[in-house]
Amino acid sequence: MSESTKSIIVMKDIVKSFPGVHALQGVDFSLNKGEIHALVGENGAGKSTLVKVLTGVEHPDSGTISLDGVEVSIKSPLHAQSLGINPVYQEVNLCPNLTISENILIGRQPMKWGRIDWNTMNAQAKKAMLGLDIDIDVTKVLGSCSVAIQQMTAIARALVISSAKVLILDEPTSSLTQHETAQLFGVMRKLKNEGMGIIFITHFLDQVYDISDQITVLRNGKLVGTYKTASLPKLELITKMIGRTITEFDDMTKLKSDSGHMIKSEPLIELEGIGHSGSIEPFDLQLHSGEVVGLAGLLGSGRTEIAELLFGITKPDSGTMTMDGKVVKNFTPIDSIERAIALCPEDRKKEGIVADLTIRENIILAMQASLGWFKYLRLQEQYTIADKYIKLLNISTPSPDQLVKNLSGGNQQKVILARWLATNPRLLILDEPTRGIDIGAKAEIQKLVLSLAEEGMSCVFISSELEEVLRTSHRIVILRDHKKVTELSGDVTEQQIMKSIAGSE
Amino acid sequence: MKKFLSNFRFKKLVESKIFFPLIALAIILLFDLIVIPGFFKLEMKQGHLYGSFIDVLRNSVPIMILAIGMTLVIATGGIDISVGATMAIASSVACILINPTIIGLKLSQDISSLVGNSTYSFTPLWLVILVPLIVASLCGLWNGVLVTYGKIQPMVATLILMIAGRGIAQLITNAIKIIIFNDTYAYIGNGWIILPFSLYIAAFIFAIAWLITRKTSIGLFIEAVGANSRSSFFAGINAKRVKLFTYVFCGFCAGVAALVVSSSIRTSDANQIGLYMELDAILAVIIGGTSMDGGRFSLLASMIGALVIQATSTSTLALGVPASAIIAVKALVVVIVIILYSQQVQGFLRKIFGTNKQKEVKE
Numbered sequence: 001m002s003e004s005t006k007s008i009i010v011m012k013d014i015v016k017s018f019p020g021v022h023a024l025q026g027v028d029f030s031l032n033k034g035e036i037h038a039l040v041g042e043n044g045a046g047k048s049t050l051v052k053v054l055t056g057v058e059h060p061d062s063g064t065i066s067l068d069g070v071e072v073s074i075k076s077p078l079h080a081q082s083l084g085i086n087p088v089y090q091e092v093n094l095c096p097n098l099t100i101s102e103n104i105l106i107g108r109q110p111m112k113w114g115r116i117d118w119n120t121m122n123a124q125a126k127k128a129m130l131g132l133d134i135d136i137d138v139t140k141v142l143g144s145c146s147v148a149i150q151q152m153t154a155i156a157r158a159l160v161i162s163s164a165k166v167l168i169l170d171e172p173t174s175s176l177t178q179h180e181t182a183q184l185f186g187v188m189r190k191l192k193n194e195g196m197g198i199i200f201i202t203h204f205l206d207q208v209y210d211i212s213d214q215i216t217v218l219r220n221g222k223l224v225g226t227y228k229t230a231s232l233p234k235l236e237l238i239t240k241m242i243g244r245t246i247t248e249f250d251d252m253t254k255l256k257s258d259s260g261h262m263i264k265s266e267p268l269i270e271l272e273g274i275g276h277s278g279s280i281e282p283f284d285l286q287l288h289s290g291e292v293v294g295l296a297g298l299l300g301s302g303r304t305e306i307a308e309l310l311f312g313i314t315k316p317d318s319g320t321m322t323m324d325g326k327v328v329k330n331f332t333p334i335d336s337i338e339r340a341i342a343l344c345p346e347d348r349k350k351e352g353i354v355a356d357l358t359i360r361e362n363i364i365l366a367m368q369a370s371l372g373w374f375k376y377l378r379l380q381e382q383y384t385i386a387d388k389y390i391k392l393l394n395i396s397t398p399s400p401d402q403l404v405k406n407l408s409g410g411n412q413q414k415v416i417l418a419r420w421l422a423t424n425p426r427l428l429i430l431d432e433p434t435r436g437i438d439i440g441a442k443a444e445i446q447k448l449v450l451s452l453a454e455e456g457m458s459c460v461f462i463s464s465e466l467e468e469v470l471r472t473s474h475r476i477v478i479l480r481d482h483k484k485v486t487e488l489s490g491d492v493t494e495q496q497i498m499k500s501i502a503g504s505e
Numbered sequence: 506m507k508k509f510l511s512n513f514r515f516k517k518l519v520e521s522k523i524f525f526p527l528i529a530l531a532i533i534l535l536f537d538l539i540v541i542p543g544f545f546k547l548e549m550k551q552g553h554l555y556g557s558f559i560d561v562l563r564n565s566v567p568i569m570i571l572a573i574g575m576t577l578v579i580a581t582g583g584i585d586i587s588v589g590a591t592m593a594i595a596s597s598v599a600c601i602l603i604n605p606t607i608i609g610l611k612l613s614q615d616i617s618s619l620v621g622n623s624t625y626s627f628t629p630l631w632l633v634i635l636v637p638l639i640v641a642s643l644c645g646l647w648n649g650v651l652v653t654y655g656k657i658q659p660m661v662a663t664l665i666l667m668i669a670g671r672g673i674a675q676l677i678t679n680a681i682k683i684i685i686f687n688d689t690y691a692y693i694g695n696g697w698i699i700l701p702f703s704l705y706i707a708a709f710i711f712a713i714a715w716l717i718t719r720k721t722s723i724g725l726f727i728e729a730v731g732a733n734s735r736s737s738f739f740a741g742i743n744a745k746r747v748k749l750f751t752y753v754f755c756g757f758c759a760g761v762a763a764l765v766v767s768s769s770i771r772t773s774d775a776n777q778i779g780l781y782m783e784l785d786a787i788l789a790v791i792i793g794g795t796s797m798d799g800g801r802f803s804l805l806a807s808m809i810g811a812l813v814i815q816a817t818s819t820s821t822l823a824l825g826v827p828a829s830a831i832i833a834v835k836a837l838v839v840v841i842v843i844i845l846y847s848q849q850v851q852g853f854l855r856k857i858f859g860t861n862k863q864k865e866v867k868e
Contacts, residue, residue, distance in 0.1 A: 337741040356732040356800045368722045369741035376722040
């Protein structure tokens with residue numbers, strides 16, 4: 001009984017589907033007064049959808065939401081705000097070209113004689129910031145302040161706008177320094193003690209343990225459970241986040257050990273002390289032909305950053321990279337493609353496909369880019385290449401002239417894969433190649449990776465699913481908090497990897 | 506069977522890019538047919554084809570040529586509002602090369618002996634053609650460098666030349682209208698080979714652009730960069746080089762249009778040549794259905810768009826609307842076109858014609 005009176009929000013059996021995706025499948029969630037509740041799960045687990053449902057951005061297909069014991073239907077983000085539910089997204093809703101006080105009070109400026117009463121406005125803003133224990137000149141332009149201050153301004157704005165009962169912080173710390181994070185946590189504790197309920201979404205597990213009272217774990221749109229932070233060991237949390245999928249991949253083990261013989265002893269690519277401040281600390285890595293190297297770690301641990309350094313998306317601040325014994329530096333994706341390196345990026349929609357072009361055009365894009373302007377592939381050749389990969393990768397489409405935006409996520413992923421295979425790469429970097437793909441297509445892609453390695457290709461395989469990394473990789477690099485922790489090879493178990501990721505022995 | 510075949514072709518037309526521009530053109534022409542007597546009447550005079558419709562074609566040539574370059578720029582997600590000013594510069598250069606006496610260069614001939622001399626040109630004619638084209642391409646290069654390497658918003662970057670261009674043109678001609686007597690040069694804009702000679706120029710430029718965009722990979726790169734520049738970067742496309750090319754080509758097209766216009770009116774008028782023409786060119790591209798966000802483009806559809814604009818101007822003039830008010834009518838056409846192109850209306854129209862482009866393919 002006392003439980004229910006304490007609850008601010010109770011969400012019951014929330015279901016939300018998007019075309020082709022069951023984003024939330026009957027998720028329960030409740031938030032109490034004076035509680036910091038961490039919401040964790042890997043990408044695609046349903047965290048952001050749940051927040052969107054709560055803030056009125058999306059409407060649930062079914063399920064109920066009660067606020068203070070009264071059932072409500074949240075119609076829009078504005079409605080959610082008037083109910084006292086305030087999301088603070090990173091860098092969203094703020095104007096960096098305005099001052100702190102303008103940002104806090106925009107839309108509700110105090111007026112005098114039909115003009116803005118700047119003195120009152122600045123005083124109110126100052127008061128709001130002092131309420132968060134921040135003493136700062138509120139007439140400063142927001143863009144010139146640190147990210148932490150911007151974050152606090154967003155919180156102050158949320159608190160001023162309405163009598164906030166619920167604060168939602170979505171990845172607030174991802175661009176904060178340690179000191180700034182501590183500052184933010186101070187504010188969070190203060191608000192918590194004042195009785196506010198805070199939903200905290202992060203992928204830094206240490207922070208979850210630092211500040212949260214309860215943890216709710218989501219996986220693949222389903223609720224795994226809600227736990228008291230104090231009584232849930234970190235290793236167990238990771239197990240719950242990553243989960244296990246029961247599959248029949250027995251022949252993969254054989255394929256893996258078969259292909260293992262093909263590994264060359266000479267490294268194809270050697271990284272020494274390569275690093276980029278803020279995204280990955282300096283590390284060493286060797287990649288060999290015929291070998292699949294898995295990168296394991298939680299989201300944001302530095303997996304994608306390594307891929308981008310290898311491909312030339314970001315330039316390292318330190319260290320050297322050698323390929324075939326020659327030092328390479330200052331390179332761009334174009335140079336990498338010329339050296340037969342390929343990257344299937346993590347963000348399929350933004351960085352992978354060109355949605356308005358056809359399957360054929362998407363497949364030949366990288367190949368054509370390396371051929372240049374004047375060696376244009378004849379249409380007939382283009383169709384031959386497209387047809388070959390449509391067949392090889394089992395892309396289901398009525399025609400190679402179909403626009404890629406009309407394909408399902410899995411097929412889009414295969415189109416990107418086809419784009420890179422067509423360039424005949426020596427190093428293939430796959431960043432989350434199987435995300436959002438059904439289990440059958442997953443197995444296809446994993447097998448393909450192993451057979452490519454057997455043919456002498458070097459592969460880097462990045463995935464949030466440990467089982468998958470285990471199945472495909474000859475060697476596994478473990479990453480934690482932007483650091484390379486260790487390398488595992490031989491007979492590795494999932495348990496070992498999880499321990500390394502969690503950092504406990 | 507026959508009916509099925511024709512039906513199939515019709516569906517293909519409905520789904521193609523030129524369908525809506527064609528409808529717009531058909532509406533305007535139908536209007537002309539009703540309102541202007543003998544609009545489609547063609548007459549053969551001394552081996553030349555004359556008629557109101559031919560006039561529309563001929564008058565639309567500068568817009569067509571500009572629209573070709575503009576289409577490519579817009580397809581990369583950019584815009585070039587300086588083409589009118591570029592035309593002023595290029596035509597000033599052309600005219601000064603033919604007749605530099607006017608700005609006080611020392612010449613052996615007496616100025617008065619040149620008046621009415623239909624063969625006189627100070628510079629060889631091939632240079633008179635070539636130099637303005639190079640100058641116009643350099644104007645495009647300037648725009649392109651500002652956009653790609655200067656990372657300035659295309660609208661702002663090209664605004665600079667739009668404003669400065671006419672001043673530069675005035676400087677070149679010393680703010681004097683140079684009158685051209687050379688008949689060979691005037692042939693560019695005034696000659697006829699059954700059809701107006703300038704139409705062949707437009708067709709030639711169209712053919713060049715078509716070959717460049719469809720027979721090399723540049724067309725694909727332009728569409729890829731315009732549709733998703735981040736993905737294109739990941740796929741190894743040098744977006745800067747692609748964009749730079751489109752601006753240079755757009756400048757080149759403005760140069761060609763300048764030759765056509767200045768030769769047809771036999772003068773360089775830095776204040777009037779190409780005035781507001783950038784707007785007509787952009788409008789033609791929009792009517793042609795190329796998205797202002799970039800991506801897919803159709804050169805042919807932009808050509809039809811140029812015709813729609815010129816046909817509108819001609820028919821309003823024929824109705825007795827004062828020339829200065831034509832802009833208002835054009836605005837009306839734009840409003841109609843934008844409504845016609847909205848997703849809702851398009852879906853509705855396509856439903857009527859029995860095709861649905863937004864079919865989704867599921868696994």
